[in-house]
Amino acid sequence: MSTMQDVANKAGVSKATVSRVLSGKGYVSQETKDQVFKAIEEAGYRPNLLARNLATSKSMCIGLVVTNTLYNGNYFSELISQAAKKLDANGRQLILVDGKHSAEEEREAIQFLHDLRCDGIIIYPRFLSVDEMDDIIDKYNKPVMVVNRKLRKHQSHCIYCDHKGSGLQSTRALIERGHRNIAFITGSMDSPTAIERLSGYKEALSAAGLPVNDALIIPGKWTPASGAAAVEALLAGGQTFSAILASNDDMAIGAMKKLNEAGIAVPADVSVIGFDNIPTAPFLIPALSSVKDPVSDMVSEVISQIISMLDGGYLSDQNKFVSELILRESVTSGPYLKPR
Amino acid sequence: MSTMQDVANKAGVSKATVSRVLSGKGYVSQETKDQVFKAIEEAGYRPNLLARNLATSKSMCIGLVVTNTLYNGNYFSELISQAAKKLDANGRQLILVDGKHSAEEEREAIQFLHDLRCDGIIIYPRFLSVDEMDDIIDKYNKPVMVVNRKLRKHQSHCIYCDHKGSGLQSTRALIERGHRNIAFITGSMDSPTAIERLSGYKEALSAAGLPVNDALIIPGKWTPASGAAAVEALLAGGQTFSAILASNDDMAIGAMKKLNEAGIAVPADVSVIGFDNIPTAPFLIPALSSVKDPVSDMVSEVISQIISMLDGGYLSDQNKFVSELILRESVTSGPYLKPR
DNA sequence: TTGTAGGCGTTATCAT
DNA sequence: ATGATAACGCCTACAA
Numbered sequence: 001m002s003t004m005q006d007v008a009n010k011a012g013v014s015k016a017t018v019s020r021v022l023s024g025k026g027y028v029s030q031e032t033k034d035q036v037f038k039a040i041e042e043a044g045y046r047p048n049l050l051a052r053n054l055a056t057s058k059s060m061c062i063g064l065v066v067t068n069t070l071y072n073g074n075y076f077s078e079l080i081s082q083a084a085k086k087l088d089a090n091g092r093q094l095i096l097v098d099g100k101h102s103a104e105e106e107r108e109a110i111q112f113l114h115d116l117r118c119d120g121i122i123i124y125p126r127f128l129s130v131d132e133m134d135d136i137i138d139k140y141n142k143p144v145m146v147v148n149r150k151l152r153k154h155q156s157h158c159i160y161c162d163h164k165g166s167g168l169q170s171t172r173a174l175i176e177r178g179h180r181n182i183a184f185i186t187g188s189m190d191s192p193t194a195i196e197r198l199s200g201y202k203e204a205l206s207a208a209g210l211p212v213n214d215a216l217i218i219p220g221k222w223t224p225a226s227g228a229a230a231v232e233a234l235l236a237g238g239q240t241f242s243a244i245l246a247s248n249d250d251m252a253i254g255a256m257k258k259l260n261e262a263g264i265a266v267p268a269d270v271s272v273i274g275f276d277n278i279p280t281a282p283f284l285i286p287a288l289s290s291v292k293d294p295v296s297d298m299v300s301e302v303i304s305q306i307i308s309m310l311d312g313g314y315l316s317d318q319n320k321f322v323s324e325l326i327l328r329e330s331v332t333s334g335p336y337l338k339p340r
Numbered sequence: 341m342s343t344m345q346d347v348a349n350k351a352g353v354s355k356a357t358v359s360r361v362l363s364g365k366g367y368v369s370q371e372t373k374d375q376v377f378k379a380i381e382e383a384g385y386r387p388n389l390l391a392r393n394l395a396t397s398k399s400m401c402i403g404l405v406v407t408n409t410l411y412n413g414n415y416f417s418e419l420i421s422q423a424a425k426k427l428d429a430n431g432r433q434l435i436l437v438d439g440k441h442s443a444e445e446e447r448e449a450i451q452f453l454h455d456l457r458c459d460g461i462i463i464y465p466r467f468l469s470v471d472e473m474d475d476i477i478d479k480y481n482k483p484v485m486v487v488n489r490k491l492r493k494h495q496s497h498c499i500y501c502d503h504k505g506s507g508l509q510s511t512r513a514l515i516e517r518g519h520r521n522i523a524f525i526t527g528s529m530d531s532p533t534a535i536e537r538l539s540g541y542k543e544a545l546s547a548a549g550l551p552v553n554d555a556l557i558i559p560g561k562w563t564p565a566s567g568a569a570a571v572e573a574l575l576a577g578g579q580t581f582s583a584i585l586a587s588n589d590d591m592a593i594g595a596m597k598k599l600n601e602a603g604i605a606v607p608a609d610v611s612v613i614g615f616d617n618i619p620t621a622p623f624l625i626p627a628l629s630s631v632k633d634p635v636s637d638m639v640s641e642v643i644s645q646i647i648s649m650l651d652g653g654y655l656s657d658q659n660k661f662v663s664e665l666i667l668r669e670s671v672t673s674g675p676y677l678k679p680r
Numbered sequence: 681t682t683g684t685a686g687g688c689g690t691t692a693t694c695a696t
Numbered sequence: 697a698t699g700a701t702a703a704c705g706c707c708t709a710c711a712a
Contacts, residue, residue, distance in 0.1 A: 001481075003705055014683045019707060026708095027681055049455045050399070051705035054390040054688050068421065073620070076417045081408065084438045093452065096436045098424045112433065115389045141341075224623040250620060257623050280413070280590060283564040283597050284624040343689055354699045359691060366692095367697055391689030394704050684711075689704105696699080 002043040011039035022047065053117060060092050062306060063113030067099035067106060067126035073250070074278040075295060079124070082296040086303045092119070103127035114140060120306040122299075125149055126191070133158075143309040145302045149192065150320075159298050159305075159319045163193050166291045166323040167200020168207075170245055170273050173289075175208045177331050179243040179271065185220040185230040185255060187247040197247050197275065215239055220251045227254025235262055242270055243331075249274035249281045249290055256285055267330045277326055289330040294321045342383040351379035362387065393457065400432050402646060403453030407439035407446060407466035413590070414618040415635060419464070422636040426643045432459070443467035454480060460646040462639075465489055466531070473498075483649040485642045489532065490660075499638050499645075499659040503533050506631045506663040507540020508547075510585055510613050513629075515548045517671050519583040519611065525560040525570040525595060527587040537587050537615065555579055560591045567594025575602060582610055582675060589614035589621045589630055596625055607670045617666055629670040634661045 008015045013032055020026040021036040028036075039045075053059045064083055066076070084094045097113060099106035106128045113121050120143035125133065130146075134153040137144045146158040174182050184201050187194030202212050216239060218230035227246055231254075234241065246252035252274030259266055266272055267287045274281070277292035298321055305316065348355045353372055360366040361376040368376075379385075393399045404423055406416070424434045437453060439446035446468045453461050460483035465473065470486075474493040477484045486498040514522050524541050527534030542552050556579060558570035567586055571594075574581065586592035592614030599606055606612055607627045614621065617632035638661055645656065 001705095005705080015706080016684080016708080017682060020682085023707080029681060032681085046451070046455050048394075048457065048705050049452075050390055050394040050457050051688090052707075054388075054394050054690090055705080055707040057688070059390070068425070073417055074413045076420075077413055080416075080420070080436070081438075084436070085408070088438055088440070094436060094438075096420070096424070096434060098421075098428055098434075100428070111386070112389075115386055117388065117390050224620055228623075253620055253623050257626075280564055280593055280620070281624075283568075283593055286597075341689095345689080355690085356692085356699060356701095357697085360698085363691080369697060372697080388689050391704090392691075394688090394706090395690040395692080397704075682712085684709105686707105686709090688707085691703085693702080694700085696697100 001048075002045045003048070004045070007036065007039045007043050007045045010043055011035045057117060059117050059119055061095050061116070061118050062087055062092055062120045062122065062303070063095045063097060063110075063116070063118040064122045064124070065097050065099045065106060065109045065113065066124045068101060074280075075276055075293070079295050079299055082299045083122070083303060086300050090303075090307050092307075099126060101127075103129075103132075107132075110136060118142070119310055120144070122147060122302055122306070143306045145306055147298055147302055156317050156319060159302050159321065161294055161298065161321045161323055163196035163323075164200040164203070166275070166293075166325065167197035167245075168204045169200070169325050170275075170289075170291050171201045171204035172208070173325060173327065173331055174243045174245065174271065174273065175204065175210065177271075180210060181213070181216065181239075181241040182243045182245055183216040183218065183230075183234055183239065183241040185218050185227055185244065185246040185251050187220060187222050187251075189219065194247055201245060216241060220247060222248055222250060224250045224254035224257070227251030228258040229254075231255045231258035231262075244270060244272045246272065246274045249276045249278045249288070252288055252290070253281060253285070256288065267332050271330045271332065273325075273330060275323075282328060286328060287330040289328045290326050292324045292326055294323055297321055341388075342385045343388070344385070347376065347379045347383050347385045350383055351375045397457060399457050399459055401435050401456070401458050402427055402432055402460045402462065402643070403435045403437060403450075403456070403458040404462045404464070405437050405439045405446060405449045405453065406464045408441060414620070415616055415633070419635050419639055422639045423462070423643060426640050430643075430647050432647075439464075439466060441467075443469070443472075447472075450476060458482070459650055460484070462487060462642055462646070483646045485646055487638055487642055496657050496659060499642050499661065501634055501638065501661045501663055503536035503663075504540040504543070506615070506665065507537035507585075508544045509540070509665050510615075510629075510631050511541045511544035512548070513665060513667065513671055514583045514585065514611065514613065515544065515550065517611075520550060521553070521556065521579075521581040522583045522585055523556040523558065523570075523574055523579065523581040525558050525567055525584065525586040525591050527560060527562050527591075529559065534587055541585060556581060560587060562588055562590060564590045564594035564597070567591030568598040569594075571595045571598035571602075583671075584610060584612045586612065586614045589616045589618045589628070592628055592630070593621060593625065596628065607672050609675060611670045611672065613665075613670060615663075622668060627668060627670040629668045630666050632664045632666055634663055637661055 004015050004018050008018045020028050087094050097109040099109045122145050124147045130151050133146050137154045137157050150160045151158040186198050205212050218233050220226040220230050252272050273289040275291045277290040344355050344358050348358045360368045427434050437449040439449045462485050464487045470491050473486050477494045477497050490500045491498040526538050545552050560566040560570050592612050613629040615631045617630040
């Protein structure tokens with residue numbers, strides 16, 4: 001690997017001059033510029049980014065910590081592609097690090113990014129508490145932004161979506177359309193998102209003066225299989241319900257399948273709403289309504305803010321995103337269903 | 341940020357000693373070790389990986405170039421999560437770089453990884469020609485592996501899946517089950533994968549003495565919408581067909597939807613096979629057969645080989661993967677269908 | 681406009 | 697067992 005010194009020798013100038021030519025800063029005569037470029041060409045010279053970053057203590061890289069359990073399908077790919085695209089448009093690179101399966105490992109991932117001297121860090125947390133993240137933001141001297149969580153202290157360093165509100169909104173939509181017995185399939189309950197969606201559901205019921213029936217709340221694990229199992233449990237329990245609110249589309253899909261197998265029509269007999277609005281779902285199940293989780297918007301905003309911080313700008317406080325309920329035929333009122 | 345020198349001062353030793361303690365190489369008395377650790381703790385010291393990498397010219401990072409058009413759903417997320425997991429198990433990090441929309445940009449992505457002094461590079465190419473990749477492998481002095489393409493020169497630096505073979509295999513399966521008029525929905529024809537799958541289809545027909553009917557070959561673009569459009573074109577053209585082979589599952593899903601809308605039953609009237617075997621598809625369409633693309637296996641193998649090279653090992657030549665045809669009810673022979 | 685020299689934070693090779 | 701000291705390759709005042 002040829003270095004800057006090699007180029008300098010070949011061009012008959014000093015390292016500093018080569019550096020100037022490359023960075024475009026400082027004055028350099030056109031003549032020497034040409035010589036230098038020629039030498040660069042001849043030497044097949046390529047700058048060593050490690051050395052440059054060390055010297056400047058900048059890396060033009062933004063780290064993203066995502067925890068493994070999220071590495072799933074459309075949601076994840078949209079998150080990543082959005083981040084990569086947006087950063088790239090700013091001449092920066094994305095470094096993706098896996099937060100794996102625990103708070104400790106999420107901490108390590110952040111530490112790694114820190115040790116790598118990333119210009120900024122985006123955390124899409126799974127196990128880390130908001131308080132700890134507030135601490136991390138305090139300690140770290142470069143921009144850190146948290147996605148999908150509302151922080152207590154550093155309110156402008158996070159961006160989130162009102163999951164409780166969307167649980168409330170979608171439940172309310174079902175109620176308004178005449179549903180009284182609405183089953184709810186939860187996500188993994190170690191996830192704040194799952195908890196918030198459930199609480200929105202409960203609150204909407206209470207607000208409408210409807211009872212919260214625990215037998216209609218079935219634990220799921222975000223997967224299609226767990227959605228199917230939930231419906232199976234519902235049917236086995238002989239529950240009466242005319243609608244199902246599943247905490248994500250994958251589970252809604254699993255639920256749909258079980259309903260079909262049981263000869264229960266959607267939406268004629270029962271209505272289903274999911275969350276996330278994955279693109280292929282409505283293609284297959286026109287009847288599936290969904291609450292669109294605004295991942296791309298959130299990621300996009302987070303990156304804008306990091307870049308703004310790096311450029312010495314201020315952070316906005318507009319950090320709460322709302323998700324949009326996309327109603328399809330599904331929510332038309334079905335008959336109260338007592339499965340056979 | 342405190343440096344090694346700070347720690348050394350605090351502990352009353354030299355930088356070199358601190359370095360020894362940290363790396364575990366060389367002798368250092370237990371006593372000084374303790375002092376150093378204490379000093380590290382007090383100073384909140386964290387090693388600067390940039391400096392370390394510069395000094396060692398190693399980065400413990402492996403770069404992965406994936407082109408944007410692949411940033412899609414399950415296939416992509418499986419690719420990434422597999423890579424991240426496997427590398428992590430070897431104490432290394434994944435750096436994901438976007439190859440964007442052209443050969444030039446793919447080149448730049450590789451260059452970037454090179455300049456970053458990654459220990460190795462994995463290329464999942466889209467626009468780069470195999471010849472150019474052979475050149476790149478020649479020039480680069482660290483491990484480079486290419487996924488999903490068969491190279492001419494560096495046969496052991498690539499790993500690929502026999503897409504033609506799987507097109508052949510799935511077409512043959514349909515023929516064996518009595519289908520004579522098999523429609524084919526292509527992928528984007530600028531993709532070698534799409535071309536190979538199509539050629540497998542044609543070859544299987546010819547081998548069985550069946551005519552290749554161009555009117556049954558409809559161009560698609562990998563998306564569900566294009567799959568739906570393809571079926572629409574098929575129906576509009578009044579074509580007779582009892583089976584559809586779609587070049588991926590997303591298009592198969594779109595095709596299924598159109599068939600349903602047209603009142604054509606799957607598999608009773610027509611059989612459908614897709615490619616990739618995305619996990620939610622069979623959940624939605626039990627009748628959808630699919631050819632499983634062995635992404636995870638390929639990525640896993642590629643990483644093993646890179647790690648082996650880094651450790652001075654040899655490369656295996658077992659670099660051809662076969663995909664598995666997963667038959668569901670779909671391929672039972674349907675009646676020759678002349679759409680109304 | 682160009683060159684010199686010191687620094688970025690490590691590692692690694694010598695001595696001691 | 698420990699300490700100087702020279703790399704690693706680049707940037708950046710400061711001088712010339």
